[in-house]
Amino acid sequence: MPDLKIQHILTLAELFTKGARYNFVPITTSSLGKSINKSQQSASKHLVELEASGYVERLRSGQRVSVRITNKGYAEMLKISSILKSSLESVPGHLEFKGTISSGMGEGAYYMSMKGYTKQFKTKLGYVPFPGTLNVKLKDKESIEAKRSLDAYPAIMVDGFSDGKRTYGWVKCYPAKINGINAALILLERTHHDDSIVELISEENIKKATKLSTGSKVTIRVPMSAKITQN
Ligand SMILES: Cc1cc2nc3c(=O)[nH]c(=O)nc-3n(C[C@H](O)[C@H](O)[C@H](O)COP(=O)(O)O)c2cc1C
Numbered sequence: 001m002p003d004l005k006i007q008h009i010l011t012l013a014e015l016f017t018k019g020a021r022y023n024f025v026p027i028t029t030s031s032l033g034k035s036i037n038k039s040q041q042s043a044s045k046h047l048v049e050l051e052a053s054g055y056v057e058r059l060r061s062g063q064r065v066s067v068r069i070t071n072k073g074y075a076e077m078l079k080i081s082s083i084l085k086s087s088l089e090s091v092p093g094h095l096e097f098k099g100t101i102s103s104g105m106g107e108g109a110y111y112m113s114m115k116g117y118t119k120q121f122k123t124k125l126g127y128v129p130f131p132g133t134l135n136v137k138l139k140d141k142e143s144i145e146a147k148r149s150l151d152a153y154p155a156i157m158v159d160g161f162s163d164g165k166r167t168y169g170w171v172k173c174y175p176a177k178i179n180g181i182n183a184a185l186i187l188l189e190r191t192h193h194d195d196s197i198v199e200l201i202s203e204e205n206i207k208k209a210t211k212l213s214t215g216s217k218v219t220i221r222v223p224m225s226a227k228i229t230q231n
């Protein structure tokens with residue numbers, strides 16, 4: 001592992017941006033400090049340290065200082081770049097939930113049969129789900145945290161609606177796999193369940209298809225894209 005500290009990496013990155021890979025470029029430590037969110041004194045210290053370790057060379061003419069990145073500096077930055085690239089690209093790619101199948105009060109079937117929802121499921125998920133929801137009681141803190149973090153990721157949004165008498169809440173759908181079956185984990189605008197229960201919908205009756213029943217252990221995986229929404 002290179003012996004560069006984060007402030008040195010940021011300084012080198014800024015120097016690359018300024019064109020200092022091949023040419024000596026004039027640099028003031030106050031502008032360098034501003035670019036990396038540090039004081040002029042800190043920026044000056046970083047340059048001295050980078051020079052002492054052989055990552056940059058400096059030329060002085062009077063008050064003016066020019067800086068160039070050495071081959072060693074370039075090689076170290078390439079190494080860091082490839083470590084970052086491969087670690088960020090090797091993310092497991094899914095959020096995992098572990099729990100047991102639980103039963104509810106039979107309300108899922110009622111909501112899942114409403115036209116206002118089924119029409120949207122058909123166009124947005126590509127199928128009309130089995131009328132009901134499979135409830136899974138999450139068994140550990142990690143899974144409950146996974147449920148809380150889901151909200152920040154992009155979902156397929158089924159909008160709330162009104163039937164003239166009352167309004168119905170939105171449903172966020174996250175395509176998922178449960179014991180090999182394609183499904184969607186749903187987050188509801190309104191629910192009587194707390195954070196320890198997740199609900200799944202699927203074209204299939206999951207219990208029938210998997211021969212699982214209330215109390216069976218299951219693992220749910222929600223594939224993730226790296227994108228996080230700001231809200
Ligand atoms: C598609 C869908 C829409 C829902 N919309 C509402 C709603 O508008 N208002 C509400 O109080 N609960 C709503 N619920 C939540 C249910 O009341 C309940 O919390 C749960 O989803 C199913 O309960 P059960 O496990 O006891 O069957 C909705 C549930 C589903 C599946």
Ligand SMILES: Nc1ccn([C@@H]2O[C@H](COP(=O)(O)OP(=O)(O)O)[C@@H](O)[C@H]2O)c(=O)n1
Nearest residue numbers: 104105106108109132133134202205206207
């Ligand atoms: N895709 C689905 C949806 C529901 N189900 C099950 O089908 C039944 C009816 O769903 P529901 O939502 O009305 O029932 P509860 O979750 O309230 O028990 C329940 O036993 C669910 O566990 C399933 O196996 N697969």
